[in-house]
Structures are given as C-alpha cells and as structure tokens.
Amino acid sequence: MNEAAPAQHDEFLRALKGAFMRGQWQNEAVRKAGDGGVEEVEKGVFGPKPGGVPYIWPWSMVRGFLDQSCEVVPQSFTSRRSLLFNNPGLAKGTTNSINMGIQMIRPGELAWAHRHSISALRFVIEGNPALFTVVNGVKHPMSNYDLVLTPAWNWHDHHNGPDRHGIWLDVLDGPIVGALNQVFFENFGPEQQPLANAPGETLSVLALPDNVIPPHARSGPEARIVFPWAEVEAKLKAAASGPGSAYDGVVLEYTDPTTGGPVLPALSCWAQMLRPGESTKPHRHTSSAVYFVIRGHGRTIVGDTELEWGPNDCFAIPNWATHEHRNLSATSDAVMFSVNDIPLVRFLGLYREEPEVSITRTPGQPGSDIVRAP
Ligand SMILES: [Fe+2]
Ligand SMILES: [Fe+2]
CATH class of the missing domain: 2.60.120.10 (Jelly Rolls)
Structure with missing residues (x-):
C-alpha cells in the first residue's frame, strides 16, 4: 500500500457505506478488535464463543415467583402467566436458540386458545387428573413429568380443574423463529376450542372444521402429542x-x-x-x-x-x-x-x-x- 492509500481507502469505505455496502475485510477488522465472538483469529482459525453464559434458576427462588405471579397477574389469559428465563449473557433467550419458562395455572383457570408459528412443548412439573391441554380439539391430560407438544401453528389451550394448581415448563424455539422474522400469532376467537373427547377418553377425532385445522396439524391415532x-x-x-x-x-x-x-x-x-x-x-x-x-x-x-x-x-x-x-x-x-x-x-x-x-x-x-x- 503506498502513502496515498490510507486516504483513498477511507474515502472508498465512505463511498461504499453511502451505497449501503461494505467490504468483507471490514468484518475481519471487527473480529481482530475482539468484538466478533471468535477465537484464535490471529492463527487464521476461529469459531464461535459460547452463546450466552451457563446459568441456573433454582427452584427455591422460582417457586416463590410463581406464587407471586398469581397475585400480580390474576387471570391466566392469552399471554399466559409464564415466567421466562433470560440468559444473563444474551439480550433475550435462555440460550441463543431456545426459550425456557415456567408457568402456573390456578384451580379452575383456562389459558385461552391460540396458535403461533413458534413451536412449543410443555413438561409437566405439578400435574393433576383435572389438568389438561387441548391441541386441535383433542384433550390431552397432563400428569407429572409428561411431555405435551404444541407444534407450530397448532391450536392449543390449557385447562385446570377446581382443586389444585398446575405447573409446567415451557420450552420454545422462539429465538430461531424470531431471528428468521417468521413470528405469526393468532387467537382462536372463542376462549376455548370445542372438545372432541367423550368423557373419560383421551384420544378422539378432531372436532374442528376442516378449514380451521392447520395443514400440518398433528392428528389421528398415529400422532403423538403426549409422551407419558x-x-x-x-x-x-x-x-x-x-x-x-x-x-x-x-x-x-x-x-x-x-x-x-x-x-x-x-x-x-x-x-x-x-x-x-x-x-x-x-x-x-x-x-x-x-x-x-x-x-x-x-x-x-x-x-x-x-x-x-x-x-x-x-x-x-x-x-x-x-x-x-x-x-x-x-x-x-x-x-x-x-x-x-x-x-x-x-x-x-x-x-x-x-x-x-x-x-x-x-x-x-x-x-x-x-x-x-x-
Ligand atoms: Fe453435552
Ligand atoms: Fe401458546
């Protein structure tokens, strides 16, 4: 590079910036400044730093917040009474790609029916015989440590009986869907879906009209929503x-x-x-x-x-x-x-x-x- 090059270089970069362009070598300059999340850049070999930090949310603390959430948010409505775990090393998310949260539903409550393009799953921490999730019109009971899936764009609402609260873990692929700018959400309309189940049944055909069933809904006897x-x-x-x-x-x-x-x-x-x-x-x-x-x-x-x-x-x-x-x-x-x-x-x-x-x-x-x- 001759002596005139730095000025030419700066002028060139300004022109590029004005045209909403940038040189790839500028990314490497950022990495060398330590801002690129890389290791061993000087050796020409680099990879990611861990996304976020290791972190634990102890039950003794979380359980207290759950009780408080029932006082602060008196109704488990469409947004749910859900407490999300935010990684201290990230702007949002529990990891770079996963959201985890925990929620409590009080006796007799209903969490309104909705669907979203974010896939979610529930892992039951405190279930009871009267706690259930409805997915596309089918009622699925929630017992301790059962896994209940609510895949993307499938209608779901959660119900509890009159006697005991219910608690479950929520895990979602929100950071991925958000990063791809693919977040869609829709309320069902009525607070709950019509139920297909006869009393005592846990599996049955869909009760929803065909035009309401998501194209990739999990339904039918072979579908697996619950893993007991x-x-x-x-x-x-x-x-x-x-x-x-x-x-x-x-x-x-x-x-x-x-x-x-x-x-x-x-x-x-x-x-x-x-x-x-x-x-x-x-x-x-x-x-x-x-x-x-x-x-x-x-x-x-x-x-x-x-x-x-x-x-x-x-x-x-x-x-x-x-x-x-x-x-x-x-x-x-x-x-x-x-x-x-x-x-x-x-x-x-x-x-x-x-x-x-x-x-x-x-x-x-x-x-x-x-x-x-x-
Ligand atoms: Fe591992
Ligand atoms: Fe949901």
Whole structure:
C-alpha cells in the first residue's frame, strides 16, 4: 500500500457505506478488535464463543415467583402467566436458540386458545387428573413429568380443574423463529376450542372444521402429542443396565413415531439418567441445551462455572461451551429432562462435537479431581 492509500481507502469505505455496502475485510477488522465472538483469529482459525453464559434458576427462588405471579397477574389469559428465563449473557433467550419458562395455572383457570408459528412443548412439573391441554380439539391430560407438544401453528389451550394448581415448563424455539422474522400469532376467537373427547377418553377425532385445522396439524391415532413419563422412565431404567454415554450417562431421545426423528423440527427432547456416583467426560458441541432436574442432586461444570442442582432446578448450557455432569450421590440416581437444538443445527450441516482433551485441572479449581492428558 503506498502513502496515498490510507486516504483513498477511507474515502472508498465512505463511498461504499453511502451505497449501503461494505467490504468483507471490514468484518475481519471487527473480529481482530475482539468484538466478533471468535477465537484464535490471529492463527487464521476461529469459531464461535459460547452463546450466552451457563446459568441456573433454582427452584427455591422460582417457586416463590410463581406464587407471586398469581397475585400480580390474576387471570391466566392469552399471554399466559409464564415466567421466562433470560440468559444473563444474551439480550433475550435462555440460550441463543431456545426459550425456557415456567408457568402456573390456578384451580379452575383456562389459558385461552391460540396458535403461533413458534413451536412449543410443555413438561409437566405439578400435574393433576383435572389438568389438561387441548391441541386441535383433542384433550390431552397432563400428569407429572409428561411431555405435551404444541407444534407450530397448532391450536392449543390449557385447562385446570377446581382443586389444585398446575405447573409446567415451557420450552420454545422462539429465538430461531424470531431471528428468521417468521413470528405469526393468532387467537382462536372463542376462549376455548370445542372438545372432541367423550368423557373419560383421551384420544378422539378432531372436532374442528376442516378449514380451521392447520395443514400440518398433528392428528389421528398415529400422532403423538403426549409422551407419558411412566413410559419414558421405564425405558430409561431399562437402558441403565447398558453402558450409557461417556458424555451424557444414560440418555434417551424422544422420537416422533411417524418419522423416527425428533419431536419438533428444530428441537429434540432427551431424558437422561446419571447413575449413582456417575461422572461424565467433558465435551462441547455447537448445539445448546436447557435442563430441568426431575430428581437427584448433582453438579454440571461448564467452563469455569459450577452449577449445583437439585430437584426442579432449571439450567442452561450455551453452545460450544465445554461441560460435564456429576451425580453427587453415591446411592441414588439423578434424572433430568433436557431440550436441545441439535435437529436444526444438524439440518444446516453445522453440528460439531468434540471431547475437550486440552484441559487439565488443578486442585482448588472446578472439577479438581479430573485430570486429563493435554
Ligand atoms: Fe401458546
Ligand atoms: Fe453435552
């Protein structure tokens, strides 16, 4: 570059900017300034920094907020009485791609019927025989730890009986749908959908008129909206006699029986068990995940952060953050439900996973009893 070049360069950039254009080399200059979310740019090899930070929302705190929410928001109306978990390292979202929240419905309440292009799922924390969700006119009961799907653009409303409150976890692909500018929402009109179920039935044909049923509605006897926990737990216990995964312990993926694939296009649900005393090896992957602890006590180490968890706690593991799990009990298992964005990341051809073999730990640091060869 000759001496006149810097001025020419600046003038050129101004002209480009005026034409709403920019040079690709300008992106690299931003990265070198440390603002690009990259590693090792000087070596010409870089990748993402973890999206957000590891974080835990303890049940002892969340439960109190749920009670308060019933006083502050007296009716569980269309927007729901839902408390969302915002990652402290992100502008919004629980991870870069997943929203997780928790909501309470009081005795006798109805959460109005609506639909949206954001896919959602419910994982029941406190169910009861009179708690149910209606999806496209079909009533689905909600018992403890059942998974209930409300896929994109499917009508849904939630109901509770007169005796007890209900609590469930909401997990949604909102950050993905929002980033693609694809958010649509529609109220059903009447507060609740007409029910197709005869008394005592949990499955039946749709009661909605054909022109109201979404084109990709999940309906019919083969459709799977609810995954009862009893079924999942039995499979998890059966799998516990096998070797499991070095990185996840005993882990099962919920699958859609019509496709054999994940239960939602962007999100996959897992049930996971850490057997008594079990510790997993550290690894990282380009998918992120949110966790709910069903039972047990353990510790998940994410980078230099220790998340110590117990029943009903929720936590987030950002993508591309090295992590490992430990069951802190030598006599009891620990069981978790989690949701990740592996289906979307895989679909885009972006999934990477690697054991983290470069770390060594010294006494006094998190995970001090783990020493791995460099
Ligand atoms: Fe909804
Ligand atoms: Fe992992």
